Amino acid sequence: MRWQLVYLLRDFIVAPHTFIKPKAVATAAPAELGARVPELPTRKPDRAAVIAFLRHVGCPFAEATVRNLVALAEQHPTIDFIAVTHSADRPSHRWCQAFGGPGRVAIVSDPDRAYYAAWGVGLSDRRHFAGPDSLAALRRLLDDGIGCCAGGTSPATPGICRRSTRQSPR
Numbered sequence: 001m002r003w004q005l006v007y008l009l010r011d012f013i014v015a016p017h018t019f020i021k022p023k024a025v026a027t028a029a030p031a032e033l034g035a036r037v038p039e040l041p042t043r044k045p046d047r048a049a050v051i052a053f054l055r056h057v058g059c060p061f062a063e064a065t066v067r068n069l070v071a072l073a074e075q076h077p078t079i080d081f082i083a084v085t086h087s088a089d090r091p092s093h094r095w096c097q098a099f100g101g102p103g104r105v106a107i108v109s110d111p112d113r114a115y116y117a118a119w120g121v122g123l124s125d126r127r128h129f130a131g132p133d134s135l136a137a138l139r140r141l142l143d144d145g146i147g148c149c150a151g152g153t154s155p156a157t158p159g160i161c162r163r164s165t166r167q168s169p170r
């Protein structure tokens with residue numbers, strides 16, 4: 001628990017905007033299974049796709065998601081993989097490059113969160129953002145070496161990283 005608190009405190013000092021709830025955007029209802037979905041850049045309508053809407057650039061959970069998408073994209077070349085960020089294009093790509101790059105995963109920047117809203121992805125509450133379950137999961141990610149790279153709109157700067165003897169997924 002101590003490491004999670006240090007990590008959150010560091011982010012609060014380095015990137016306090018991470019803890020400020022963004023302005024709410026009216027969201028559509030999530031699409032029903034089999035229904036037509038909203039448009040999304042890089043998505044080819046005739047191909048299957050896995051689309052992930054990320055928390056924020058620099059977030060260890062977002063990093064873990066992109067890493068998982070990269071691995072899955074290598075295993076399934078007939079499926080498109082897309083990660084949507086609500087950061088600008090340049091910081092999003094710089095952040096991805098800091099931990100190995102997006103591979104076959106298309107990174108779509110959505111600073112206005114218009115795609116988030118169209119797909120029915122709204123804001124989470126503080127308990128989800130920093131509740132006990134999230135903090136426990138954060139510790140596991142830090143133990144695996146995720147979240148220790150520089151860059152992003154919520155900088156995960158090196159130095160306050162927890163390292164374990166387990167092999168890093170990098």
